[in-house]
Amino acid sequence: LFDALADQAAIAIERIELVADVDRARLAAEADRLRSALLTSISHDLKTPLAAIMGAAGTLRDYGGSLPASDQADLLATVVDEAERLNRFIGNLLDMTRIESGAMIPNASLHYVGDIVGAAVRRATKILTNHSIVVDIPSALPMVKLDAVLFEQVLFNLIDNAAKYAPPGSTIRIQGWADGGFLSLEVIDEGPGIPPADLERIFDIFYRVAKTDRVLAGTGLGLTICRGFVEAMGGTITAMNRSDRSGAIFLIRLPLPSETPEMDDLR
Numbered sequence: 001l002f003d004a005l006a007d008q009a010a011i012a013i014e015r016i017e018l019v020a021d022v023d024r025a026r027l028a029a030e031a032d033r034l035r036s037a038l039l040t041s042i043s044h045d046l047k048t049p050l051a052a053i054m055g056a057a058g059t060l061r062d063y064g065g066s067l068p069a070s071d072q073a074d075l076l077a078t079v080v081d082e083a084e085r086l087n088r089f090i091g092n093l094l095d096m097t098r099i100e101s102g103a104m105i106p107n108a109s110l111h112y113v114g115d116i117v118g119a120a121v122r123r124a125t126k127i128l129t130n131h132s133i134v135v136d137i138p139s140a141l142p143m144v145k146l147d148a149v150l151f152e153q154v155l156f157n158l159i160d161n162a163a164k165y166a167p168p169g170s171t172i173r174i175q176g177w178a179d180g181g182f183l184s185l186e187v188i189d190e191g192p193g194i195p196p197a198d199l200e201r202i203f204d205i206f207y208r209v210a211k212t213d214r215v216l217a218g219t220g221l222g223l224t225i226c227r228g229f230v231e232a233m234g235g236t237i238t239a240m241n242r243s244d245r246s247g248a249i250f251l252i253r254l255p256l257p258s259e260t261p262e263m264d265d266l267r
């Protein structure tokens, strides 16, 4: 009997090792594929603005003197805009690296969420002039523990996306409420919404919905960063579509601190 059992065990172990080998090979192939997709995507996102900068700067150097002042100004504006795009992209990549390596340690303290929404909206309205933003956050909402800098960045990314994908003249709504031990915050737009099959995938690194207009500058990093930041603060972020009309909803939920704050909550 023991011999038979030992034989069975040996066969089972062999099978497990075989499966593990296949798994290891599959994982290695998948890692290789991801690594090269990542490099292609990063190279593309770096090269596109760089090519525009080189083109505009080269034209200015060679023909600047003989061009009308307005053309010179346009070329310079291209250089500045594209350099800003590069800067944003590299900033996003750095944020991603910090999240992935676990070096993103939120500096959490108690905040009234309306203040941070206000700061993000002020920042957004400086550059997004084609949309109206309506904020509906009751002043009686409890305070919540979060990193104000990271949270403002999350809200800014969501407002920026809403403005990018929803038509000019439409309204972006931000509403907040508290229930069941959570503070919830929604950013709601009047755009095309998100195909149901992509609702979860849009948070993946470099993922963009296939039919997303490629003219819209984007890197597929914004939402990955939002999720990384929100999760680092102990919260969740999910996407859904509106049921009353077309449009996307991004819902953030943060746990409310317990009734008796600890000493370090009061800092």
Ligand code: ADP
Binding pocket: 161, 162, 165, 166, 189, 191, 192, 193, 194, 202, 207, 208, 209, 210, 212, 217, 218, 219, 220, 221, 222, 223, 224, 248
């Ligand atoms: P990016 O906007 O740079 O492409 P994100 O990570 O911010 O990258 O978003 C990923 C994708 O999710 C976008 O390319 C777009 O297809 C989709 N998306 C994000 N926000 C919205 C929105 N408010 N409405 C419709 N689609 C959206």
